Amino acid sequence: MLLLFGAQHANAAYIVVDTGHTPQHPGAMGANGRVEYLYNLDMSNAVAENLITEGDRVSRVAADGKDIKLTDRTAQAPGADLFISIHHDSMLQEWIDAGRQREFAGFSIFVSKKNAHYKQSLSCAQKIGAEILAIAEKPSLYHATPIAGENRPLIDSHLGIHQYDDLIVLKTAPIPAVLIEIGVIANPDEALRLNQEDVIQQIAHAIAMGINKCEMPATK
Secondary structure, eight states: OOEEEEOOSTTOOEEEEEEOSOSSSOOOBOTTSOBHHHHHHHHHHHHHHHHHHTTOEEEEESOSSOOOOHHHHTTSOTTOSEEEEEEEEOOOHHHHHTTOGGGOOSBEEEEOTTSTTHHHHHHHHHHHHHHHHHTTOOBOOGGGSSSTTOOOOEEETTTTEEEOTTOHHHHSOSSOEEEEEEEETTSHHHHHHTTSHHHHHHHHHHHHHHHTTSOOGGGO
């Protein structure tokens, strides 16, 4: 189901906020036993609220608890200016089993060159990354690790931006698209910190500020 909120005036940006995963397929497990979907829902709620406060139109995807295919997520809001997908990170199970959970912490941002609006996606990712960095969050760089299943090309190590061409929600979006892994919830310290309301609000505000610095025709 598509839920539309926010201002309807002509100059408002129109943002699709995608909550990663669903209750039926909840994603990674946090070190505290809390599933990723719940982290994603809290953060995407806060991002959406910040955007609405700024006067933007917002469509929500996967925030209603209903299952939805990855290929259907990006078809939910034709005519939108940006698709942003909110996730939280894990790491290799063998690293967790070996007690290496605290080796990585921080955010990661992804864009796809298969997106028809790659340059605009990257520009927006840079704006968002700069705002997150400005509140003293740091990129994890976990996904650049040269191991099977990772080793994602780093576009900008300072801002934690990676190229991941085959992420479905990025490559199928008909509009600029960015995916953010907020933090590594397999790390016990991150799992605790990212469950705190003040931290959620601070990061969400930074993401919303970055989005509103993106170049989008609807805001001109």
